[in-house]
Amino acid sequence: MTDFAYTAIPLANAAAGSVTGRRAALDERALRDELRRQGLIAVDVRPVRVGDALRARLSGERLRRGEGAWFFQTLSLLLANNVPVESALATMQELAPRDRLARACADVREALRGGASLAEAVEKVDGLAGPQHLALLRSAQETGRLDHAVALIESSIAARERLRRTMVGRLVYPAILLVTAVIVVWLLATFVIPRFAETLQTLGADMPLATTITLVGARWMVWALPALFVLGALAAWVGPGVLNQAQRRAIGSAALRTPLVGSLIWYTQGGLVADILATTIAGGGDVLAGLKQAEDVVPSVALRERLARARKEVREGGDIGDAMRRHGVLPPVAAAIVQAGARSGDLVGVLRRASAVCAEKQDQLAQRLMTFMEPAVILFMAAVVGWVVYSLISGMMAINEAGLG
Structure with missing residues (x-):
């Protein structure tokens, strides 16, 4: 699925003016067909660019x-x-x-x-x-x-907001420390360490290895760190809509392989798949329709491709529990529940239980991730500051030795 920005005219009332918006679709033709079914004639359809995402974010009409x-x-x-x-x-x-x-x-x-x-x-x-x-x-x-x-x-x-509040609350203190440390290190590396280099060159002394490494890093940080900060903030703000399918697949696959983070994504989106399937089947829909609905909405491209393979197997007569386990659609515990329950005939019930298991595991993984991230940020900050202090002391000792010599 790709995000498109479109401009369309209502068929029923063309004099009312054009309608603009953003929507995900397989391709441009699919989006035009979908808009036509809704009584809109697409005038302009294009993949979402950074400017489109920024305008959408800055629009006062967008709901919070x-x-x-x-x-x-x-x-x-x-x-x-x-x-x-x-x-x-x-x-x-x-x-x-x-x-x-x-x-x-x-x-x-x-x-x-x-x-x-x-x-x-x-x-x-x-x-x-x-x-x-x-x-x-x-x-x-x-x-x-x-x-x-x-x-x-x-x-x-509500669950997502609760998780967001927990993450923000746990990370506020280390984030403040990290930002402060980055600013201090950037100032030291930009203004202080280059003065050591000038003094050592004037005295004709060799610069210590630690100070040399820090100086090279300082030259990189002067320009790269602010640019990386701006680009990172911009990417987080405008969202993934500006990425193409290949980029989303690469990022999604890498995220699923990341310890803790990958499991958290898997359980979160696995619970979503189980919810959609259970809702569809409970209302009289078939399994294939539920799998198609889940495939259209799962954010991870890698999991979406797994769903497509599982849906193909079910369409060819395979068991849904076996297909979801074999293709890794659900995490092992949830897949085992669905696989066992599918043979008992209570598919909706086991899908609900699988969704509940995914939600419970999601909370546990989120807490574990927060428990890991808080000391990790502090340790990283301490290591960076310690290295800079060590390089400064090495430079001061080199200046002292050059002066005595």
Whole structure:
């Protein structure tokens, strides 16, 4: 899947002006066909560039993370009390804490009145839902379990926010220390150590190896460190939408091979696959439809390719549990649960249990990762500062020896 930026004209009301947005699709033709089915004629379609991502981020109309959480939390509460979707959206429009969020509720409600599904209506509002949430809404559209899908989205957002708060809380102190240390080291390497080099050259003395290495690093840090910081912040801000398929595959494969991080990604996305499959099958859909929904939404290209191979095997008559275990779609513990449960006939139940196991393991791995990262950051900072201090002392001793000589 590739992110595209598009400009389109509504067929029903061309005088209303053009519509712009971003959407993931297999290729440009697939996106044009999808827009045409929704009553839009694509005027311009192109892969997302950095400028598109920046404009989307800077747009005041884009919803924030907390606003999306409020939308699904409130919608889940109203649907659980048997309020119809359109009435729920009307109530949410009145109760919305911000005008931007009220407009989003109104836009979703208007799209529903125009015949769009809830997934299509939500997708039109930038920043309201991620791809995995849209996949759950699409599966609910096919199965009729909308309240369950919205509840899953709400719990997913809450779990992600809880994990984010935990990570931020655990890493604030070491991050402050690391940033401070980097600034101090950069200042020392930029202004102090070069003075040692000049003094030693004036005295005709040889510069110690440690000071030489630090000086070379200083020359690199003067220009490279600020540039790397800006590029890293920009990449984190605009997201992965500017990467092509090959780049995403390479990064995703490397991430899955990384200790702790790879397992965390695997359990997180494995739980998403199990949730989508269970929701689809519980509502009367078939396994292949659920696998296709999961394949369309899994962020990791490597896991998406594993899902495609598993779906092909199931389509050819293979057992879903065996296929998911053989192709590494789910982590071993979750795959064993599905494999055993598929033979008992309670596929939905075992998929729910597999999803719960993935969620529990995800929390454990996140805690373990935080436990590892906090001292690792402090040790790295201490090692860098210690090396710089050692190189400074070596330079001072060399100057002293040259002066005495």
